[in-house]
Amino acid sequence: MTETEMLSDRILAGDRRALARAVTLVESTRADHRAKATALLEVLRRAGRQALRIGMSGTPGVGKSTFIEAFGMMLIEQGLRVAVLAVDPSSARSGGSILGDKTRMERLSREKGAFIRPSPASSQLGGVARRTREAVALCEAAGFDVVLIETVGVGQSETMVAQMCDLFVLLLAPAGGDELQGVKRGIMEMADLILVNKADGDLKAAATRTVADYAGALRLLRKRPQDPEGFPKALPVSAVTGAGLDAAWAEMQTLAGWRQDIGWWDRTRADQATRWFEEEVRDGLLRRLSRPEIRALMAARAAAVARGEISPEAAADEVLARVTG
Numbered sequence: 001m002t003e004t005e006m007l008s009d010r011i012l013a014g015d016r017r018a019l020a021r022a023v024t025l026v027e028s029t030r031a032d033h034r035a036k037a038t039a040l041l042e043v044l045r046r047a048g049r050q051a052l053r054i055g056m057s058g059t060p061g062v063g064k065s066t067f068i069e070a071f072g073m074m075l076i077e078q079g080l081r082v083a084v085l086a087v088d089p090s091s092a093r094s095g096g097s098i099l100g101d102k103t104r105m106e107r108l109s110r111e112k113g114a115f116i117r118p119s120p121a122s123s124q125l126g127g128v129a130r131r132t133r134e135a136v137a138l139c140e141a142a143g144f145d146v147v148l149i150e151t152v153g154v155g156q157s158e159t160m161v162a163q164m165c166d167l168f169v170l171l172l173a174p175a176g177g178d179e180l181q182g183v184k185r186g187i188m189e190m191a192d193l194i195l196v197n198k199a200d201g202d203l204k205a206a207a208t209r210t211v212a213d214y215a216g217a218l219r220l221l222r223k224r225p226q227d228p229e230g231f232p233k234a235l236p237v238s239a240v241t242g243a244g245l246d247a248a249w250a251e252m253q254t255l256a257g258w259r260q261d262i263g264w265w266d267r268t269r270a271d272q273a274t275r276w277f278e279e280e281v282r283d284g285l286l287r288r289l290s291r292p293e294i295r296a297l298m299a300a301r302a303a304a305v306a307r308g309e310i311s312p313e314a315a316a317d318e319v320l321a322r323v324t325g
Contacts, residue, residue: 004036008043011142014081016115019142023117026134041134044141050269051083051140052256055161057151057187058171063197064150065104067171067239072105074245075146076113083115083139084108085132086150115144133164133276162190164272166265167252170194172214174206189221192232192255195248199236207236226268228258288323297322 001009010018026037058064065086072082084105108114117135132149139147151161162168170191188194194214199207214234221232235251237244259265288294301315 004039004043008040008141011044011138012047014143016142019115019138020117022138023119023131023135026131026138027119037134041137044137047141049140049143051136051144051147052167052252053136053147053149053165054252055149055151055165055168056171057161057168058197059173062171062173063239064171067195067197067237068148068150069105069108070239070242071245071249072108072114072148073111074242074249076108076111080145081113081115081143082108082111083142083144083147084117084150085135085139085147086116086118087132115139115142132161136164163275166256166259166268167192169248169252172196172210173198174203174210188217192227193248193251194218194232194234195237195244196234197237197239199244200238200241204236211236226259226262226264228255231255285323289319294319294323 007018007022011022022037022040025033025040028034028037056064056068068084068086072084075082086105105116109116119132119135136147136149149161149165168190170187170193172194174196194211196207196210196214199211211234218232218234224232231251233251235244235248237248239245256265259268289298298319301310301319304310305312305315
């Protein structure tokens with residue numbers, strides 16, 4: 001039995017250590033590791049396992065990690081297995097990150113039915129790590145029922161996570177109209193469910209008003225064909241008291257079930273796989289551009305362009321011909 005086959009068997013059996021090792025493998029940039037990761041993913045793909053993929057985004061300080069831990073614990077109590085792929089912001093200088101989500105989700109990290117994997121965002125835009133898609137596929141192969149993808153934060157580029165999930169949840173804090181104006185229209189249009197967290201104590205009344213504000217904003221957006229009546233919608237929740245978590249989960253199940261019934265789920269998964277393929281092709285071409293001989297050719301052609309000896313178009317064609325030849 002090959003090393004790939006042994007690792008795949010352990011992952012299919014739900015071995016969390018093997019899963020962690022596999023995620024490390026797919027995140028590696030080494031050429032030999034990339035080859036092994038590709039072979040492993042191809043073997044695991046044949047198992048045909050799927051999980052409900054839920055993207056989680058939100059403004060800084062809204063309590064994403066606290067909410068995910070409370071939500072994950074609730075799902076585990078219902079007999080489900082939950083994987084959390086938490087993307088931490090990276091230093092622009094060193095590329096390093098704190099990766100503190102396991103510390104922030106201490107209770108959930110101790111559960112046998114849970115798997116928490118923090119990954120650095122590095123230079124990747126969209127609020128996700130470079131290999132989040134592969135990590136999701138690994139978690140599905142390991143038999144997890146729900147995969148939660150926590151993004152870096154909320155912004156113009158954060159909508160990428162919605163392109164790899166079945167449901168996209170936007171977590172916000174109780175606030176006034178100025179806060180509503182600060183949330184980008186693009187991410188509002190992508191959200192399937194808006195959850196206003198911290199709906200407890202002194203903030204409960206403010207949360208109720210905020211839910212009404214966002215509900216009104218959602219009604220102004222055009223209804224999407226993949227949504228049943230009443231979606232997208234806004235709900236109040238409290239990660240501290242657990243209030244609203246059951247209702248939020250029920251709405252997620254309702255929406256996921258609707259999309260499966262109308263065939264939207266399968267079409268979306270197919271579109272996501274196609275987009276994944278196209279991105280891999282582009283990334284492969286970019287990796288070729290980083291080879292020493294190609295970098296040297298680009299430098300030489302750039303100098304020739306600067307001297308007026310060749311047009312930028314002709315120089316680019318020459319480099320691309322070398323890359324793809």
